[in-house]
Amino acid sequence: MRRYAVCGVSKRAIGMFIEPMIQTFSNQCELVGMLDIDSKRFSVCKEQIPETSNVPEFDSNNFDRMVKETNPDVVIVASRDDTHVDYILKSLQHHLDVISEKPMATTAEDCQRIMDAERESKGQVTVTFNYRYNPYHMKIKEMIQDDKLGRITSIDLNWYIDTYHGSTYFQRWNRYRELSGGLSIHKSSHHFDLVNWWLDQKPEEVFAFGQLNYYGKDSVHNPEEEEGRRCSTCGVQLDCPYYAHWNTRSNNATVQDDHIDSDMRRREGYTNYHTDRCVFDSDIHIEDTYVASIRYEQGTLLSYSVNFSLPYEGYRLAINGTKGRIETMEYHAPSRVPFPTPEQTIDYFPLFGAKETIHVVEREGGHGGGDPVIQEDIFLGENPRRPYKILSGSKDGSYAVTTGEAVWKSVKEGKPQTIDDLLLEKTVK
Structure with missing residues (x-):
């Protein structure tokens, strides 16, 4: 029985790792800790998978405390891409094995840091290129x-x-x-x-x-130049082909996607995380x-x-x-x-x-x-x-x-x- 801690309780983490550990591989795996920057993600996970209701929760700044208190064998990294390198390096410093969602990091320099750290660690890194x-x-x-x-x-x-x-x-x-x-x-x-x-x-x-x-702002499909719009409240949403093609006038998405729940586009989801930002913003x-x-x-x-x-x-x-x-x-x-x-x-x-x-x-x-x-x-x-x-x-x-x-x-x-x-x-x- 190997003990697992999860960094980043994302949709991918729940469906790809947590649910299989609980429902399919429970004889081989024990989920001992979950870490995330947003406590709402713990609530969503425990609502979807009640068996995780007693799993200890840790804030994103408390990685070392999580390792000390839960004593995992493996750390699963499924957080935002730019945070992967920090959790992987910390895991290797503790000589723990790591399972990382792709991409392993966001720069070649950080990839080199990970390979250097792995050589000095008893832990090994696995990247889930499915x-x-x-x-x-x-x-x-x-x-x-x-x-x-x-x-x-x-x-x-x-x-x-x-x-x-x-x-x-x-x-x-x-x-x-x-x-x-x-x-x-x-x-x-x-x-x-x-x-x-x-x-x-x-x-x-x-x-x-x-x-x-x-x-971006120069797109031929941009119905109106304005910054910071959100699909859920936009006044020109029906003039936007990216919205109008996939949604009804009653504000219901007509399709599903593997990577994001369509209803997340229509409601306030996780803290400071919006999935319906305007695709025509100038900061793209x-x-x-x-x-x-x-x-x-x-x-x-x-x-x-x-x-x-x-x-x-x-x-x-x-x-x-x-x-x-x-x-x-x-x-x-x-x-x-x-x-x-x-x-x-x-x-x-x-x-x-x-x-x-x-x-x-x-x-x-x-x-x-x-x-x-x-x-x-x-x-x-x-x-x-x-x-x-x-x-x-x-x-x-x-x-x-x-x-x-x-x-x-x-x-x-x-x-x-x-x-x-x-x-x-x-x-x-």
Whole structure:
């Protein structure tokens, strides 16, 4: 029985970690403490999961006291992105294992601090990159490992975020680079880690372009220039396509999203936390569109793009190798797609041979069925029968974050960025 403390009682923490510990892995796990800056989050958690009613609560400034009083074996970090590094470093100082939500940190410099601290600690860091656990992504890993493609020469990955999901990032704290690292880190680190894992290669150099096209004060969709509006009280909400498209005139959201409760947009939720801030505010400076070229240590080239305001959500992927090519396309959140969506398959094209279409066995659960499987690896230990390593460590987390930082720095500076230079920046200084 391992003892767990949770830092950041977010929606993600409750659904991804706390509920499974209580309901599925209770023979292996004991939740001994919860820490957060807002006491309302404890109330929400205990309302949703009554079994947590007697779990001790701690303010965000009382990490050391929580460790002393609850004696955890593992600290789960699911707080706001910019706070991850502090909780991870404090946990390692106490020689505790850490499970961190992605991104592990928001800067390459903080990633280097974490890896340095881990080397001096008895604790180990795990980063929950659940995209790896999607059954389609695991099948692609198996095909690459089985040498179906030969040496990988290039990858095309285009990621699409729809107008509902995409706008939520600009309504919350994610809109500030100092809190999220920008979307090339907060969101794209997921994608970069996936490619890094498929290839089992280190990214070396990045060149990127990016822009703020849809959100911010200069958006063509801004119905009126005014600062500090909130969707729930805005006088021009029906003139805003991001609001009007997804809501009725009676102020009810018509859809659900994995990342945020839609009714949170309509009411006062947690203390000083608003999920319906105006996407056209002038303090929005992060990019909502990226195109990047990334070179890997063994010569593989990645062509990557992401767009945070599109009519549907999903991705297109092609992987080319010396023995063949695979293609697949996923439509995420089909309930929000305004047309029929085909079943996802993987098409395999041998370099000299006939096309094969692979139908992957799907699973229930969040993130394409990935969440339940990563939870088993987290709480029961990695499956020993799996022919490849899948659970991520601090090095994986660092390369994902640093690639994202290289993307936005390349955009700002107009020149290529070298991954090792960014990770060693702290040492050079």
